[in-house]
Amino acid sequence: MSExxxxxxxxxxxxxxxxxVGTFVxxxxxxxxxxxxxxxxxxxxxxxxxxxxxxxxVDTMILAARAANVAGVVRVAEGSAAAxxxxxxxxxxxxxxxxxxxxxxxxxxxAHCRYRPGSRGFANTTRxxxxxxxxxxxxxxxxxxxxxxxxxxxxxxxxxxMDEILxxxxxxxxxxxxxxxxxxxxxxxxxxxxxxxVVERIMAVAKARGMPAILLCGDRADAEAxxxxxxxxxxxxxxxxxxxxAAREALSALAPPIGSR
Numbered sequence: 001m002s003e004x005x006x007x008x009x010x011x012x013x014x015x016x017x018x019x020x021v022g023t024f025v026x027x028x029x030x031x032x033x034x035x036x037x038x039x040x041x042x043x044x045x046x047x048x049x050x051x052x053x054x055x056x057x058v059d060t061m062i063l064a065a066r067a068a069n070v071a072g073v074v075r076v077a078e079g080s081a082a083a084x085x086x087x088x089x090x091x092x093x094x095x096x097x098x099x100x101x102x103x104x105x106x107x108x109x110x111a112h113c114r115y116r117p118g119s120r121g122f123a124n125t126t127r128x129x130x131x132x133x134x135x136x137x138x139x140x141x142x143x144x145x146x147x148x149x150x151x152x153x154x155x156x157x158x159x160x161x162m163d164e165i166l167x168x169x170x171x172x173x174x175x176x177x178x179x180x181x182x183x184x185x186x187x188x189x190x191x192x193x194x195x196x197x198v199v200e201r202i203m204a205v206a207k208a209r210g211m212p213a214i215l216l217c218g219d220r221a222d223a224e225a226x227x228x229x230x231x232x233x234x235x236x237x238x239x240x241x242x243x244x245x246a247a248r249e250a251l252s253a254l255a256p257p258i259g260s261r
Contacts, residue, residue: 012145
């Protein structure tokens, strides 16, 4: 992957609606991220909401992402100023913020991501500022250009407030959380009819607003169905899932007794 298509270009590519492929990373180690970057994934999302990843681990994982030239986005556990600022200072290419269900929450997370206009506490002596090598104004400009602020739309209340949420200036994209929506609707599958109808409503507003949308997809056919609704960025699986699938196949190949004793 070239530098122009690497971690520094992720936010711009996302905003332009380019085809992007990513996955979740749930293991607190650098190795999975290095491997995914070498394979050519455009981005990885470090899951601090649903995995045992702390700030120390995510700091190392972001370093690995930069080394492998893959964008390291962090799904923070919650959208507080401290949670967002910590991972951005560590050099994250963006944040995925859960449960953005109204305009006020969207405005708050955008403010936490931005120096101007915004309320992010200033520091250019971090990894994000090349440890002080980037000047005051240049650092603020670079962070505005290179950091993606992504709202997770995963609550039924958010569906009713979509137009207001997406009208917030500085919001770069949405992630449609079909898992939570499916659970809230009492559906049995993320591709069920009720979930699809809600996702269709969300995507119609996003398309009208020109807002990029990321979706976690089960397979190529599912991604194509979401593309038809307007999605441009896609995630599939996780490092946990990939390891389970490969291990299951290896066990299946070798578990039956071989030869005679």
